[in-house]
């Protein structure tokens with residue numbers, strides 16, 4: 403099951419990801435059977451740990467979907483480990499400076515670009531990559547480091563973050579961004595007055611030849627984000643899918 407996400411984004415595809423917060427391999431596997439292009443395992447705010455990421459990645463990759471992991475803040479060791487486990491891409495939260503971005507990229511890329519440590523037998527086997535050198539030669543371009551932009555500091559440092567070699571793209575977190583936007587007054591990820599700044603993030607990413615992704619709390623915002631140039635879009639948490647499905651089924655059952 404070769405790596406596919408980097409290639410799909412390069413050719414201009416828009417990828418929609420399910421966002422997995424519940425650390426159940428059966429639920430992750432079930433998400434991977436739907437028409438989502440990717441499943442993202444959330445270790446920052448979701449319940450995923452190393453074991454559930456280990457199991458979840460196997461399920462997602464076997465379903466031939468893009469496999470993404472969001473690590474906790476500053477856990478660059480986990481970024482390397484999740485790559486060793488076979489992930490296509492890693493999302494790192496709260497990347498607020500070029501230094502943050504460099505440290506993250508360093509853990510993601512083999513030399514000379516970074517200092518990722520050698521030893522990914524599982525990724526090689528899951529991804530059907532031949533022998534050592536083939537993996538060494540292709541891994542840096544096959545796997546993606548996505549830096550989250552979700553604070554005022556990150557907005558101010560965006561050009562510097564985008565210019566870090568080894569950062570393949572950015573991923574906007576509109577909830578944290580809204581808290582920063584209102585100086586801690588409210589969390590409101592769909593606020594209209596942030597949209598211009600959000601569009602500018604996608605525009606700058608494109609100009610720097612990098613990918614842009616975003617967490618779309620309201621799934622009906624996805625088309626406008628695509629229009630702005632975002633190619634990797636999360637549609638809320640999977641718990642929302644379950645609730646929405648329940649609402650729909652119950653309404654149907656009650657003749658609504």
Ligand code: 3PY
Nearest residue numbers: 552575576577578617
């Ligand atoms: C945010 O919106 O802050 C996120 O991190 C998305 O989960």
Ligand code: MG
Nearest residue numbers: 552575577578
């Ligand atoms: Mg956030």
